[in-house]
Amino acid sequence: MPQVATTLAFADRLGAWKARWGIGRLNYLVPPGLYAVGAPTPDAPVLVTANYKMSYDIVRSSLTGRNVWLLVLETYGINVWCAAGKGTFGTEELVRRIGISGLAGAVMHRRLILPILGAPGVAAHEVKKQTGFTIRYAAIRAGDLPAYLDNGMVTTPAMQELTFTLRERSVLIPVELVQALKPTALTAAVLFIAGAALKGPADGLTTVYAYLGAVVAGAAIAPLLLPWIPGRSFAVKGAVTGLTWITAFYLLAGGQGWSVPATAAAFLSIPAVSAFYALNFTGCTNYTSRSGVKKEMRIALPTMGCAVIFSALMVLAGRFL
Amino acid sequence: MKGFSYLRNVATLELNRDACIDCGRCSEVCPHQVFSLEENKARLINFDACMECGACAKNCPAAAIRVDAGVGCATGLINEWLREQNFYRVSKECC
Ligand code: SF4
Numbered sequence: 001m002p003q004v005a006t007t008l009a010f011a012d013r014l015g016a017w018k019a020r021w022g023i024g025r026l027n028y029l030v031p032p033g034l035y036a037v038g039a040p041t042p043d044a045p046v047l048v049t050a051n052y053k054m055s056y057d058i059v060r061s062s063l064t065g066r067n068v069w070l071l072v073l074e075t076y077g078i079n080v081w082c083a084a085g086k087g088t089f090g091t092e093e094l095v096r097r098i099g100i101s102g103l104a105g106a107v108m109h110r111r112l113i114l115p116i117l118g119a120p121g122v123a124a125h126e127v128k129k130q131t132g133f134t135i136r137y138a139a140i141r142a143g144d145l146p147a148y149l150d151n152g153m154v155t156t157p158a159m160q161e162l163t164f165t166l167r168e169r170s171v172l173i174p175v176e177l178v179q180a181l182k183p184t185a186l187t188a189a190v191l192f193i194a195g196a197a198l199k200g201p202a203d204g205l206t207t208v209y210a211y212l213g214a215v216v217a218g219a220a221i222a223p224l225l226l227p228w229i230p231g232r233s234f235a236v237k238g239a240v241t242g243l244t245w246i247t248a249f250y251l252l253a254g255g256q257g258w259s260v261p262a263t264a265a266a267f268l269s270i271p272a273v274s275a276f277y278a279l280n281f282t283g284c285t286n287y288t289s290r291s292g293v294k295k296e297m298r299i300a301l302p303t304m305g306c307a308v309i310f311s312a313l314m315v316l317a318g319r320f321l
Numbered sequence: 322m323k324g325f326s327y328l329r330n331v332a333t334l335e336l337n338r339d340a341c342i343d344c345g346r347c348s349e350v351c352p353h354q355v356f357s358l359e360e361n362k363a364r365l366i367n368f369d370a371c372m373e374c375g376a377c378a379k380n381c382p383a384a385a386i387r388v389d390a391g392v393g394c395a396t397g398l399i400n401e402w403l404r405e406q407n408f409y410r411v412s413k414e415c416c
């Protein structure tokens with residue numbers, strides 16, 4: 001039986017940091033199977049988690065000094081929530097893993113403790129029917145596991161409620177920025193060439209700065225300030241941060257000297273760019289519904305597209321007419 | 322979830338109270354406290370908070386809940402549309 005260490009080594013922390021920045025994220029996994037934390041008896045509780053190393057690390061480090069079983073499912077290195085959505089953290093894999101690992105022989109009881117965010121993939125009554133094991137969904141955060149275990153395995157309302165704190169939002173931003181890097185660099189290059197060809201290198205550079213600011217306003221500032229920005233729609237929130245950015249940039253970068261078409265284009269297209277990146281952040285949130293995002297996109301995408309095309313036309317018209 | 326609310330009246334969630342056997346699973350798994358158990362039946366008390374994760378429907382032993390589950394992710398939806406239009410798949414997935 002593999003034994004689990006409950007303290008994290010420097011390599012684990014470095015790995016977690018790299019995973020946040022999207023470096024080698026997919027290779028970050030733990031072999032699935034049954035693990036012993038401490039010296040569990042056949043009566044000890046069984047916790048189930050994904051083989052995403054960050055989930056596994058959080059779970060094992062929260063179990064310091066305890067004797068429990070840990071059943072790690074094969075989710076191909078993906079966290080519980082995303083794997084449950086894809087179905088890899090699911091009924092089929094759980095049933096299979098219970099069989100392969102010989103769990104029924106290792107424990108006397110027939111109870112499993114699952115993370116609440118794994119529930120979209122697992123049908124508890126199906127698992128019961130196929131294996132005899134009863135499922136309790138314990139808590140959302142692994143950090144609440146000690147309290148849950150000490151509390152006589154009762155889930156408090158706080159353990160069951162999702163949060164999206166400033167800290168939780170800020171750890172998501174590096175990946176957003178890294179993913180925006182390539183398209184942003186390409187667009188910036190195109191903007192610089194276009195700006196330089198139309199007016200001159202200095203104007204090309206100003207355009208690039210305005211654009212980069214719009215990306216940051218949408219992909220970083222909007223997520224950070226999320227609950228405080230007006231509007232329910234993410235596109236609206238992004239447009240608000242974008243508009244704030246272009247207003248500040250206009251005042252600070254000598255916007256009074258810009259031509260009328262250029263100014264109009266800036267105030268039209270910059271909020272559109274920010275809105276696009278803010279809308280993109282819906283993929284990282286834990287409260288946006290698919291139907292909501294669909295509705296929002298049907299309105300926002302054509303609006304953004306028109307804003308950008310119209311801006312380009314205005315700049316061109318201002319140059320050639 | 323305090324401080325956060327998304328678009329209203331969009332969720333595809335449906336509860337058939339007649340089929341409910343009052344097992345309490347839906348309120349156990351819902352991370353947004355959409356259900357409450359009243360008069361031996363589940364009831365929707367917070368419809369607009371539903372993020373369509375599908376946990377309740379998947380775990381309801383009486384099949385009393387229906388929801389068009391999926392991830393609310395703009396990039397994912399764009400990719401889906403592109404795929405439907407037979408464009409090649411773009412790189413990023415949601416999770
Ligand atoms: S899970 Fe289904 S049967 Fe159980 S309380 Fe909820 S609606 Fe009723």
Ligand code: SF4
Nearest residue numbers: 351371372374375377
């Ligand atoms: S789909 Fe998810 S968020 Fe919506 S009611 Fe069911 S469990 Fe709650």
